[in-house]
Amino acid sequence: MLFKNTKYKRLIIKMIQGEASPEEQRIAEKWIASSPANRKIFENYKGLLLLTGKKQVSYDTDKAWARLQQRIASADHSASPVHPISKRRRQIVKYASVSGIAAMLLLAIGLFTILNQKPEILQFTSTESVSGQFLLPDGSSAILNAHSSVNYPEWFAGHTREISIFGEAFFEISHDAGKPFIVHASGLDIRVVGTSFAVEADPGADFVKVIVNTGKVLVYPSGLDPEKAAVSGRLLEAGEMATYSRESGQIVKGVNDNLNFLSWKTGILIFKETRLSEVFKALESKYRVSFISGNPDLLNQRLTARFEKESLDQVLETLSLIFNAEFEIQESKVLVR
Structure with a gap:
């Protein structure tokens, strides 16, 4: 059986070969356990990899098809040395044998393709x-x-x-x-x-x-x-x-002495006697804006405060009240007056 999700194909192959990291093995095991169909796919690939006895499966598809055709042709000439078999039963045996060979061949070709294709x-x-x-x-x-x-x-x-x-x-x-x-x-x-x-x-x-x-x-x-x-x-x-x-x-x-280097991730900003020039840099990183100041004296003022989950508008409103300053947002720019 072949399946479409290349990510899980790769993971189960790495797990069988003993090359998966602990996290990759955890993901693969979870996927295998999620359905009987997934477990069947895993068992098929495991059987084929163990059958080859190799870390990497190398498969010549042209030779494989040639061998398959030869097996099909030879089936027409096969006969039992002990008991004669009816024509209908002989056909059933032949087609069952061919079907099994073809299924294994398709699985091997699929595995070869997985191991040799480039990731998107x-x-x-x-x-x-x-x-x-x-x-x-x-x-x-x-x-x-x-x-x-x-x-x-x-x-x-x-x-x-x-x-x-x-x-x-x-x-x-x-x-x-x-x-x-x-x-x-x-x-x-x-x-x-x-x-x-x-x-x-x-x-x-x-x-x-x-x-x-x-x-x-x-x-x-x-x-x-x-x-x-x-x-x-x-x-x-x-x-x-x-x-x-x-x-x-x-x-x-x-x-690193920047307490706020992950503020964009945590949502928390902490300032302890911090110059507004540095406060603006932290706000630029968190809110993805740029500050343009027309008030140099304001940049030397210091702020002690903690902001948690506030919007940029709310932070600027607080700064405006503390420092008697004006802020205007224009797209991704903040004008300071």
Whole structure:
């Protein structure tokens, strides 16, 4: 039996071959248990893979069809050495045998196709608001800020798991030491095994930022091989960040002292004697707007406050009352007077 969902085909094959990560195995087992038909598909592929005795099935379809035709032809000349069989029964036996051969052949051809086809590149995009959590093929998860997108393959082929980010996102990566996860972010590559981190890589921006929440990541300019990346890159641990200049290609490593780097995800903004110039930057990241100030003195004022789930209008109304300032929203810009 052949089925259409290539994602699950790949997962059950990896599980049978012992190459699935714990998260991939969990997803595959859940799918297998969801229906008798799925379990039958799993058993068919398991039987064929065990029959081949190989990690990868290699199948010459032309030779296979030739062998099938030869078996069909030879069936016409077969006879029992002990008991004569009626013509009708002989036909039934012949067709049953041919049917079984054909079914196995179709299964093998389907398996060969799965193992050798290239994955389709998919895109997940958030529009006007923060996306909900969505799962990548290996069980890793991502949450995207507004106006951001991720390109990823239908399944992860080869020895790495690679995706591309355009905009801002937070990732939680499933651990798989044998298959590193690589995020391509506008000229900067982020290599991880299992960790959580935030990426800000807005198209057209001068800088790409990476902030590690848990675990470790290696960041380096795109296109470097692993040996050069290990030398030229920067290893970041939890609580650290890196800023990559697209113009110079330089990577600057530092400590993350921004309490609000995940405010767009959590909905919470915290300010402790923070200059309004920094407050505006945090609001820009959370609400995907840009502030244009015509009042330089206002930028040096300080704010201590906590905002949770408030809209941009509500935050600006609060700031207006505290600092006696005027704010005007024009599309994605906020004018400050």
